[in-house]
Structures are given as structure tokens and as C-alpha cells.
Amino acid sequence: MVLSLNQSETHPSYIALTGFGERLKQATDGRWDIKVYPNETLGAQQEVIQLVSDGAVDMLIASGTQLENLNPEFATLNLPTVFNSIDHQISVLRNPQIVGELFSSLEESKNLTVLGGLTQGDRNLYTAQGPIRTPEDLAGMKIRVQESDIHIAMLNAMGGSATPMSYGEVYTAMQSGVLDGAENNEVSYTTQKHNEVAKYVARTRHLVGLDYMLINSELLEKMNPEDRKILEAEWQKTVDEHVKLWLTDTQGAIDKATASGSKFNDVDDEAFRKALAPVVEGALKGEKAHALYEDIKEAGK
Ligand code: GCU
Numbered sequence: 001m002v003l004s005l006n007q008s009e010t011h012p013s014y015i016a017l018t019g020f021g022e023r024l025k026q027a028t029d030g031r032w033d034i035k036v037y038p039n040e041t042l043g044a045q046q047e048v049i050q051l052v053s054d055g056a057v058d059m060l061i062a063s064g065t066q067l068e069n070l071n072p073e074f075a076t077l078n079l080p081t082v083f084n085s086i087d088h089q090i091s092v093l094r095n096p097q098i099v100g101e102l103f104s105s106l107e108e109s110k111n112l113t114v115l116g117g118l119t120q121g122d123r124n125l126y127t128a129q130g131p132i133r134t135p136e137d138l139a140g141m142k143i144r145v146q147e148s149d150i151h152i153a154m155l156n157a158m159g160g161s162a163t164p165m166s167y168g169e170v171y172t173a174m175q176s177g178v179l180d181g182a183e184n185n186e187v188s189y190t191t192q193k194h195n196e197v198a199k200y201v202a203r204t205r206h207l208v209g210l211d212y213m214l215i216n217s218e219l220l221e222k223m224n225p226e227d228r229k230i231l232e233a234e235w236q237k238t239v240d241e242h243v244k245l246w247l248t249d250t251q252g253a254i255d256k257a258t259a260s261g262s263k264f265n266d267v268d269d270e271a272f273r274k275a276l277a278p279v280v281e282g283a284l285k286g287e288k289a290h291a292l293y294e295d296i297k298e299a300g301k
Contacts, residue, residue: 065148120209127181130200135159
């Protein structure tokens with residue numbers, strides 16, 4: 001199977017997914033395997049989602065923000081402050097009572113099944129000029145966000161001027177001054193070399209990001225039940241492997257960035273939380289979204 005990824009070969013997702021493919025091949029006696037195409041070679045996430053839906057590509061890793069555009073019910077999991085930690089997030093992703101319906105919600109309309117999720121860890125803000133400590137410090141700054149209404153509202157509420165853009169374009173846009181900064185986890189910050197063009201990192205930890213593993217539903221149906229069980233079991237191992245890699249690589253990324261001259265600073269947490277509260281309130285539209293939010297919060301207690 002062909003799997004599209006927008007990360008580099010040094011990113012924990014590439015490493016964990018390559019291992020996933022190798023184990024799958026072995027456990028199914030070569031009936032199934034996975035070839036991971038990194039670095040957006042097959043296209044940016046929003047383009048490849050269509051290709052997987054059409055069956056031209058088999059699988060992809062896509063950020064939750066992209067799924068929000070296909071089914072607004074995914075938006076609750078993209079909210080700032082919804083998850084307390086990576087552990088909380090993974091426990092929600094592994095709870096079919098909370099996410100089961102959501103994960104199969106794209107099968108009929110888009111031919112896409114969500115196999116599960118991989119963490120993006122804590123996302124922070126980084127800028128060329130800094131340090132940023134309060135929402136006021138962001139006034140007038142153009143900050144890249146993912147293509148999501150919620151993230152646009154989030155960044156504007158945090159005091160900046162949100163600029164949606166696809167991942168692969170961010171480095172050049174920051175380098176040329178079209179952007180003043182972006183927000184992402186430390187691993188993306190260094191693997192995308194954003195530390196070369198934005199050296200102030202403000203530890204806002206405004207959200208624990210979430211990537212999904214999507215697979216073409218028809219392809220999944222074609223798998224015999226035994227192979228499908230193997231696929232699911234190997235996927236769960238991949239999630240565990242990924243969390244482990246994630247924690248080590250995050251520290252590695254911080255060390256690497258610091259050595260290259262990046263400055264990490266704490267922020268006025270209270271001021272940012274206060275700014276973000278209305279974004280969460282405003283995004284929870286309807287009973288279903290509220291119920292999902294409550295279930296997620298309950299799982300984090
Ligand atoms: C993270 C995430 C990607 C996402 C990217 C982004 O790196 O893992 O799936 O595309 O952030 O900010 O666009």
C-alpha cells in the first residue's frame with residue numbers, strides 16, 4: 001500500500017510508519033506491506049485526501065484540521081486546551097465509545113476510514129521577532145495556521161493575525177517575511193528547519209495536536225478478516241512506538257534548536273487561557289459537539 005506523509009525521513013511519524021509497514025509485511029507473509037512517501041512528494045494533505053478518497057493513493061496521515069473540513073464533528077478534537085496531555089489524547093483515540101462513530105463517519109460520503117490517530121504533541125508559537133509573552137506582544141504579527149476555521153479563530157484570539165497556509169510553504173514564507181511566525185510542535189519546528197528563520201519559541205502549549213491515519217474504505221473491505229485484524233494490531237503497536245519516539249525526539253529537537261540559537265521562553269499562561277476560552281465556547285455548536293467535548297473531558301479526569 002502507498003502511504004502519503006508530509007514529514008521528513010527524520011520525523012518520528014516516518015520512522016514509526018516505516019516500522020508499521022515492515023511488521024505488517026512479515027505478519028501477513030508478504031500479502032500486505034506499506035511504502036511511506038515522505039516530504040509531501042505525493043502532494044499536500046488536502047490534495048492527497050482526495051486521492052485516497054478516489055483510490056489513487058491508499059493511505060495518508062492527515063492533520064485533524066483537514067478532517068474538520070470534511071465533517072465539522074471532528075472540530076471538537078482540534079480545539080485548543082481540549083486535551084490535557086498526550087496520554088489523555090491517546091486514551092480518547094482508543095475509546096470506541098467516544099470516537100467510534102466519528103472514525104467511520106467518512107466511509108459513506110468519502111470512502112475514507114479513520115484507523116486511528118498519532119499525536120502531534122504540544123503546539124507552541126514561534127516568531128522571527130520576540131520574545132512573545134502575552135497576547136498583546138503578537139499584535140500585528142502574521143502567524144501561519146493550518147487551514148481550519150477553528151485555528152484561524154484561535155490564533156486571532158491569541159492576539160496575532162492568522163494566515164492559513166499548507167505545511168510545505170511555511171519555511172519560505174517565513175524566510176521571505178510574508179509571515180512573522182507560525183505555531184507547531186518542537187519536532188516539526190526543527191525537522192522543517194523553521195528554527196533557521198524564527199528563533200523565538202513561546203511555550204504557549206495551546207493545544208495537543210492530532211494526526212489521523214486514513215485508509216481507503218474499499219481497500220480495507222478487500223482485506224480478509226485475519227489480515228485486517230493483523231493490520232489493526234500492528235497499528236496499535238505503531239501508536240505506542242510513536243509516543244515513545246515522540247517524547248525522545250521532542251527533547252532532541254529542543255536541544256538541537258537551542259544549540260542553533262533558538263530562545264525558548266515561558267508565557268503568561270493565564271492571559272492566553274483567558275483569550276482561548278471563548279474560542280472553545282464558540283466552536284461547540286449543537287448537542288453532539290457538547291456531548292463529545294464532555295466525554296473527552298471526563299476521560300481526562
Ligand atoms: C504537524 C502535523 C502535520 C501538519 C503540520 C502542520 O507537523 O503532524 O500533520 O500538517 O503540523 O502544521 O500543517
